[in-house]
Amino acid sequence: MTSTAEHEGYASGTDPTATLKLRTITVPEPFVHPPEEAEPAPVVRRGVRDRYLDLLRALALVRVVIYHNFGWTxxxxxxxxxxxxxxxxxxxxARSLNRPAWSVIRGRMRRLLPPMWMFGAVVLTAMIADGWGPHAEGHPNWWWGKLAFWVLPLSTPPFADTVHGFSGHLPTSWAEQCVVPLWYLRAYLWYVLLSPLMLKAIRRLPWVTLAVPLVLSAVLNSGLVDQSGRIMETATDFTTFGSCWLLGMAHQEGLLRRIPQYVVPxxxxxVLAAGFWWLQQAPVDDPRVGPDLEAVPLAQAIWSFGCVMLLLHLSPSWERWPKPLERFNGVITLLNSRAVTVYLWHCVALVLTExxxxxxxxxxxxxxxFRGVLTSQWLxxxxxxxxxxxxxxLFGWVEDTAAKRSPRLFPYPRRSKGRRRA
Structure with missing residues (x-):
């Protein structure tokens, strides 16, 4: 797993994330079918969770875990x-920025950083116990300085490429595998810090602003720019998903509703065809596996933008679950309430399976x-x-504390008394 290879992960789901405001959610009342007369598309009231967005976030987290396990391209x-x-x-x-910008940024950072600090406390301790330290990279002074990125991930926090593997019980690259999700927190932090400026740009020049990250991604991945180094690593991730972040802002601002319905479909x-075509032009390491979208930033930027356009255009804005989805309310609510924890710790869980x-x-x-079971990727x-x-x-309660909620060990929604299971 590499930093750009899955570019995953995770989550953000604390306002998440990724980060959505995760609040304990009660089980919704039974779905009531609308009257026969035609009605305008539903609009989610302020303070009411959009269950469609919750569903998308839950599906994204599940897909991340499955991809990291199977590697299906x-x-x-x-x-x-x-x-x-x-x-x-x-x-x-964008929805939150109707309040003072600094208070919103501070709130997002408060929700994002404590789960990362808990993750760093455990993983850093394990790496040091397994032989990593100031002299492992040959620059002890720089090693101590770079540890600051575990506090504020403006750049990728340092980690051990190889360690001893705890006397062979773990692969020597276990640390590198465990920290894959940290790229997401770094990119998310930069998006949060720049969001006030991005929102102003969307309101003044929406279509130009949406295209800027895609154009910058094309320039960075043209082969004319040296992409080595921490700055370029951050810039590549930022431009790859910048248009998706901006598209979410534009959706919240009602931009997609102001254009004819046939435009987005x-x-x-x-857009998807352009992204797929670019993906096919990329060199392939293993012809049996084929090109991997996660390893081709520009193709991923274009393809993700096209998919997000369709998903946000659909956007039914459910205040209550449609009847077929009511049974999944519990697991979807749990995943949204613990999105950052799932995202950060799922790679550690996969490493510990060995x-x-x-x-x-x-x-x-x-x-x-059971030899067939042992060789199965499903195990x-x-x-x-x-x-x-x-x-x-063990660690999910940190998200509650960061959000100033009462800590809960397992925030699975309870059914109201007297209600039968759907």
């Missing part, structure tokens, strides 16, 4: 999670009768899910 084409998560975060950021397929599964190969009975996923649940219990 067709998954980002089916559902570009990171573009969706940034668009949702941009929409909520007519334009989006052309020392749990490997000893099973030494059991003669299991080896003889690590089934082992990782309970580990993610443990992470929610």
């Amino acid at each position: 067709w998954l980002p084409l089916l559902f570009p999670s990171m573009g969706v998560m940034f668009a949702l975060a941009g929409s909520l950021m 007519s334009l989006a397929p052309l 020392p749990l599964i490997n000893p099973l190969w030494d059991n003669p009975f299991i080896y003889a009768h 690590p996923l089934f082992v990782a899910v309970p580990l993610i649940a443990v992470a929610l219990l």
Whole structure:
């Protein structure tokens, strides 16, 4: 896994994230069918959660976990999670900026940083215990200075490329695998800091502003610009998903509702075709696997933009779940309430599946009768899910504290008394 390879992850879901304002949500009242007469499209009232956006965020988180487990290159084409998560975060950021900008930025940072600090406290301690330290990179003074990025991730926090693997129980690259989601927090922080300026630009020159990140992404990935270094790494991620963040802002501002209904369904397929064509031009490391959208920033920028256009154009704005989705209210609410925790810790859970599964190969009975299960890619996923649940219990409360809510171990919504399960 690489920083740009899945560009995942995660979540932001604290206003999230990614970051949506995660509040404990009560189970909605039964869905009431609208009257037969035609009515205008529903508009979500201020303070009421849009369950459609909650569904998109939950699907994005699930897709991130599945991609990191299987590495299926067709998954980002089916559902570009990171573009969706940034668009949702941009929409909520625009909604919040009717208040003083600094108070909004401070609130977003307060929700984002404490979960990261908890993650860093655990992962940094583990890396140091496994042999990483000031002399591991040959620049001890710089090592101490770069640790500041674990406090404020304006750039990628430092991590160990290789360590001892705790006497062979873990792969030597376990630290590199665990910190993959940190790129998302870095990009999200920059979007939050620049959102007041981005919102002003959207209001004055909406279409030009939407195109700027795509144009900058084309320039950065043209081969004419040296992309090495921390600054270019941050700039690449920022331009890759900048148009998605801006599109979320434009959606919140009602820009998409002011254009004819046929424009987005007519334009989006052309955008998707352009992104797919660019993806096919990219060099392929493994012809058996094919090109990976997550490894081609410009293709990912264009494809994500096209998909987000369609999803936001659809945007039914559910104040209550449609009847077929009521049964999923609990798990979707849980994922939205713990989006940052799921996003940060799912890679750690996947790494820890290796020392749990490997000893099973030494059991003669299991080896003889369940060898197919041991070789299946589904087994690590089934082992990782309970580990993610443990992470929610151990660290999820930090999201509640950061949001100034009463901490809860497992914020699964309770049914009202007397209500039957749908």
